[in-house]
Every structure is written in structure tokens, then in C-alpha cells.
Amino acid sequence: MLSAEDAAIAATISLLLEVSASPKSGNVDRDHDFEDLKFEDFLISSAAAFPSFLRAAESKKIGENIFYAVKTSSRWQRAGNVHFGAFLLLIPLLTGWEGRRGKEVAKIASENVKRTTSDDSIYVFKAFKICKARVLEVEKFSLKDDKTKNFIVEKNLNLYNWMLLAPKDNLIAKELTEGFKISLKASEKLFNYKNKKEAIVYTFHELLASYLDPLILAKFGYEKAVEIKIKASEALKEGIEGFKKLDQELLNIKANPGTIADITASAIFLAICDGWLYA
Amino acid sequence: MLSAEDAAIAATISLLLEVSASPKSGNVDRDHDFEDLKFEDFLISSAAAFPSFLRAAESKKIGENIFYAVKTSSRWQRAGNVHFGAFLLLIPLLTGWEGRRGKEVAKIASENVKRTTSDDSIYVFKAFKICKARVLEVEKFSLKDDKTKNFIVEKNLNLYNWMLLAPKDNLIAKELTEGFKISLKASEKLFNYKNKKEAIVYTFHELLASYLDPLILAKFGYEKAVEIKIKASEALKEGIEGFKKLDQELLNIKANPGTIADITASAIFLAICDGWLYA
Numbered sequence: 196m197l198s199a200e201d202a203a204i205a206a207t208i209s210l211l212l213e214v215s216a217s218p219k220s221g222n223v224d225r226d227h228d229f230e231d232l233k234f235e236d237f238l239i240s241s242a243a244a245f246p247s248f249l250r251a252a253e254s255k256k257i258g259e260n261i262f263y264a265v266k267t268s269s270r271w272q273r274a275g276n277v278h279f280g281a282f283l284l285l286i287p288l289l290t291g292w293e294g295r296r297g298k299e300v301a302k303i304a305s306e307n308v309k310r311t312t313s314d315d316s317i318y319v320f321k322a323f324k325i326c327k328a329r330v331l332e333v334e335k336f337s338l339k340d341d342k343t344k345n346f347i348v349e350k351n352l353n354l355y356n357w358m359l360l361a362p363k364d365n366l367i368a369k370e371l372t373e374g375f376k377i378s379l380k381a382s383e384k385l386f387n388y389k390n391k392k393e394a395i396v397y398t399f400h401e402l403l404a405s406y407l408d409p410l411i412l413a414k415f416g417y418e419k420a421v422e423i424k425i426k427a428s429e430a431l432k433e434g435i436e437g438f439k440k441l442d443q444e445l446l447n448i449k450a451n452p453g454t455i456a457d458i459t460a461s462a463i464f465l466a467i468c469d470g471w472l473y474a
Numbered sequence: 475m476l477s478a479e480d481a482a483i484a485a486t487i488s489l490l491l492e493v494s495a496s497p498k499s500g501n502v503d504r505d506h507d508f509e510d511l512k513f514e515d516f517l518i519s520s521a522a523a524f525p526s527f528l529r530a531a532e533s534k535k536i537g538e539n540i541f542y543a544v545k546t547s548s549r550w551q552r553a554g555n556v557h558f559g560a561f562l563l564l565i566p567l568l569t570g571w572e573g574r575r576g577k578e579v580a581k582i583a584s585e586n587v588k589r590t591t592s593d594d595s596i597y598v599f600k601a602f603k604i605c606k607a608r609v610l611e612v613e614k615f616s617l618k619d620d621k622t623k624n625f626i627v628e629k630n631l632n633l634y635n636w637m638l639l640a641p642k643d644n645l646i647a648k649e650l651t652e653g654f655k656i657s658l659k660a661s662e663k664l665f666n667y668k669n670k671k672e673a674i675v676y677t678f679h680e681l682l683a684s685y686l687d688p689l690i691l692a693k694f695g696y697e698k699a700v701e702i703k704i705k706a707s708e709a710l711k712e713g714i715e716g717f718k719k720l721d722q723e724l725l726n727i728k729a730n731p732g733t734i735a736d737i738t739a740s741a742i743f744l745a746i747c748d749g750w751l752y753a
Contacts, residue, residue: 200525203524203525204521204522204525204546204550207521207524208521208522208550211517211518211520212517212518215504215513225504225505225513234494235491235494235670235671238487238491238494239487239490239751241490242483242486242487242520243487245483245486245521245524246479246482246483246528249525267483271483271487271751272751273752391514472518472550472551
């Protein structure tokens with residue numbers, strides 16, 4: 196990346212390309228809206244996030260800019276939670292833009308996550324309160340409970356230590372505490388395809404076949420999440436036609452693997468750092 | 475608009491919603507790529523323009539920011555001219571963001587166009603050299619000819635006076651010198667539809683049925699441009715099915731009414747100034 200502005204451009208492009216790629220089983224894409232969440236909401240939210248992306252790249256402040264990204268996104272569209280998970284990944288990554296390649300960007304971002312304070316955690320908590328994202332429930336620090344805020348302050352939990360307490364299936368917490376390993380691996384896979392749209396569609400389904408999506412887990416439980424993971428593996432053998440079938444099946448039961456989409460976006464960002472757009 | 479940042483967000487959203495609406499006869503949209511110009515190029519260019527949009531809103535500098543928007547867009551995508559016409563309209567409009575409604579925004583923008591200097595014209599000339607947009611040819615100040623640059627300097631032509639010399643069919647010059655009348659009228663039409671996507675598709679075709687597209691004129695000449703205008707009128711009576719048919723017909727002969735799309739984008743921007751996203 197040449198500048199903080201370029202980093203913000205790359206993050207915005209990541210969101211735009213991710214949501215536009217189709218078919219992405221169960222999720223909103225250029226061909227599929229939900230009743231209360233449309234393709235246009237994602238476009239609007241992506242544009243609305245730009246100033247927060249730019250500030251994150253310039254100031255390296257994580258929590259604050261996650262909060263402002265969610266707040267500005269929610270002011271510009273009325274669908275509620277559009278990009279909470281994606282912002283949780285992209286904004287830390289943006290603070291690492293000066294790294295020469297995706298790997299170094301992820302490394303600097305991970306160090307910056309470790310350097311956050313409990314103020315960052317409070318900002319993320321407040322961001323969640325605005326967009327009411329669906330997350331995996333845990334007893335001690337439910338995002339729905341104001342006690343969590345006190346808990347963060349009492350224990351002086353920075354974002355890193357807070358995320359360490361998340362359930363093991365919380366893939367975003369995993370990314371933030373384990374060096375963005377999943378996103379980095381997926382970013383390499385994106386280079387295996389000549390066509391960008393196809394690259395995103397395949398990479399999304401490879402992730403879906405490899406991990407249980409936390410949103411699916413929260414909405415449908417373990418059994419269904421495992422079933423979808425297995426079905427994604429089978430769809431991968433068939434390619435686009437397989438994805439289309441699985442897409443329809445998941446749309447019918449409103450099972451949207453939103454976190455897998457978020458990680459697809461962070462993978463695109465890291466791939467762009469490695470020159471993917473012109474590969 | 476609450477701030478210069480919001481104005482830049484609105485301009486970026488205008489480009490994203492415009493290109494996503496489908497079917498838009500003959501043009502790139504979410505369902506139609508050209509061989510050398512894809513939907514993704516428009517998404518990328520829209521994100522890349524954000525910093526120039528923001529600077530235009532903050533500094534009110536027109537020519538310079540048209541140049542930087544084209545330059546940054548061309549650095550991020552390789553399709554060449556993606557948004558030249560749209561930038562020529564949106565960047566002046568962004569300098570008027572403090573206006574309370576679309577009408578006032580257009581008024582301030584028009585005054586700012588009148589206040590430009592020959593430096594602004596030189597910047598626009600340089601922007602054209604980068605993206606090699608197709609424009610209506612004229613003898614005296616062809617954008618392809620370096621003599622034009624000398625002509626601008628000698629005659630001390632600011633953007634307003636330069637645009638006054640454009641052929642009468644140059645709709646963008648018309649907008650810049652006549653108070654954005656076409657965009658304003660189209661922005662009002664956008665409010666007539668409940669669904670945003672439908673609003674854009676219909677407004678685009680109403681413009682296509684009302685004006686000869688300069689890109690079509692430059693590529694195919696007067697007779698064909700008139701024919702397309704008449705066909706757009708007929709398609710309007712049929713609605714979406716009519717648009718789909720005309721779309722296929724124009725795509726087959728590679729007739730893309732790009733300027734009508736540019737004006738659709740500036741109309742969306744003005745409509746957003748009037749609260750259209752939440753109307």
C-alpha cells in the first residue's frame with residue numbers, strides 16, 4: 196500500500212467485491228436480497244465505512260474506529276447489522292497497512308490488537324449495542340448484557356484479552372488473537388483463480404467447507420452447522436452448479452454464513468496487499 | 475449533508491447504486507460486463523474516488539480533484555475510462571454540499587464552476603489524457619489535441635467558459651453551464667418509485683428517452699442516437715420487460731449510453747441530498 200488512503204480504498208474494495216460475488220451460499224449477493232437486508236445496504240455501508248477506515252489507517256486506533264464505522268454505517272442504512280464482523284477484522288488490519296505484504300500487515304495488526312486497552316473493548320461493546328449483531332452466547336460476557344461493560348472495566352480487559360475469552364467457535368475472536376491465520380490462508384487461495392469473481396466464490400466455499408460458521412451456530416446450533424460444512428465440501432466438488440444448489444437450500448431456511456463472508460472480505464484485503472487485483 | 479465526509483459518502487453511494495441498477499440498456503450493470511470493462515471495475519473506481527470526493531467537498535477545488543479522481547481510479551483499475559463523465563458532474567456538485575437541498579447544492583456548484591480558473595481547465599484536460607474518454611469531436615478544442623492546452627492558456631478559459639464552447643449535444647457541458655437542470659429534474663423523478671433499484675432503472679430510461687447520448691453520438695452518429703432515443707420511449711411504455719429487450723439490443727451492437735448513466739449518478743447524488751435514501 197502506498198498510503199493510508201490506499202489502505203482505506205483497499206478495505207472498501209474488499210467489502211464491495213465480497214458482497215458482489217455470486218453465488219455465495221446463503222448470503223446476500225448481487226443476485227440475492229433478504230427481506231430486511233439488501234445488496235444495496237452492503238454497498239451503502241461499504242461507502243459509509245470509508246472515513247473510519249481512513250482514520251484507522253492513519254491513527255491506528257482500533258476500538259474507536261470500529262465504533263465509528265458501525266455508527267456511520269447504521270446512519271446510512273437501516274438494515275441494522277451489515278458489517279460488524281467485517282469491521283472487527285478489517286479495522287485492525289488497516290492499522291497494519293505499512294507492512295510490505297499481507298503477512299506483514301497481519302503481523303503488525305496482531306501486535307496492534309495486543310496493544311489495545313480496555314477503552315477499545317468498551318468501544319466495541321458500544322458498537323455491538325448499536326447494530327445488535329447476532330453472536331455466540333456465553334455466560335460471563337454476553338454482548339447483550341450491560342454487566343459485560345463493568346466486567347471489561349473491572350478486569351481491565353483489552354480487545355486481545357477479551358477476545359481470548361470468546362468461545363472457541365468464534366472465528367473472528369480466533370482471527371484477532373491468532374494472527375489472522377484463516378484470512379491469510381484464504382488470501383493465498385484467491386490467487387489460484389484467473390477470474391476474480393470465481394476466486395471469491397470458491398474461496399468463500401472453501402472456508403465454508405473448513406469451518407463452522409458462528410452465525411449459523413448461533414441461529415441453528417451445532418448439528419445444522421456441521422451439516423452445512425459437509426454440504427459445502429460436497430458442493431466444492433461440483434463447482435458453481437453445486438454452489439447454486441446449496442445457495443438455494445440455505446436461502447430457503449434463511450441460514451446465512453455471515454462470518455465466513457466477513458473472513459472472505461479480510462482475505463480479499465490481504466490479497467490486495469499482495470497485488471491480487473493485478474495478478 | 476452533515477459534513478464533507480457525508481458528502482463524499484453520498485457521491486460514492488451514487489456511483490455504486492447507479493452501476494448496480496439493472497437492466498440499464500446498453501450499459502455495464504450487475505448482470506452485464508463488457509469484455510474490457512466489468513462491473514467490478516466500476517466498484518473499484520467508486521471506492522478509489524472517495525479521497526478526491528472528500529477533498530473536493532473540503533477544498534472546493536474542482537479541476538484538481540477531477541484530475542486526482544481520474545488518476546486514482548486509473549491506478550486501481552485497468553479498464554481505462556470508467557467514471558470521467560460522472561466525476562465531471564459529481565466533483566463540482568460536491569463543492570456545493572453545504573446547500574440545504576439538492577437545488578441549493580446545484581446552485582452553489584454552478585457558482586463554483588463559474589469561479590474556476592484556467593488551471594481547472596488544464597487539470598480536466600490532463601485528466602482526459604489519462605483516461606482517454608470518448609467525447610464529441612470539435613475542431614477548435616479537441617480533447618485529443620495538445621493545441622487545446624495552449625488554447626485554454628491563451629484565452630484564459632476557465633472550466634465554465636471552456637464548457638460553453640462545447641457542442642450543444644455535450645450534455646455534461648450543458649449541466650455544468652446551465653445549473654445541472656437535467657440532473658435536478660431526474661432527481662425529482664427518483665422519488666416517484668417505492669423501490670430504489672426500480673427508481674434508478676426507470677429514471678435512466680426516462681433520460682435515455684429524452685436526450686441523445688453523447689457517447690452514442692460520438693460512436694454511431696446522429697441517426698442511430700435518435701433511433702435509440704425513440705426506442706427508449708417505446709420501452710418505457712412496456713417497463714422492465716421493454717428495458718430488458720432494449721438492453722440486449724444495445725449490448726449486441728455495443729452501444730452504451732454512458733453519459734446518460736453519468737447523469738443518472740448525479741441525479742442520485744442530488745436526490746440523496748433531498749433525503750431520497752430514506753424517502
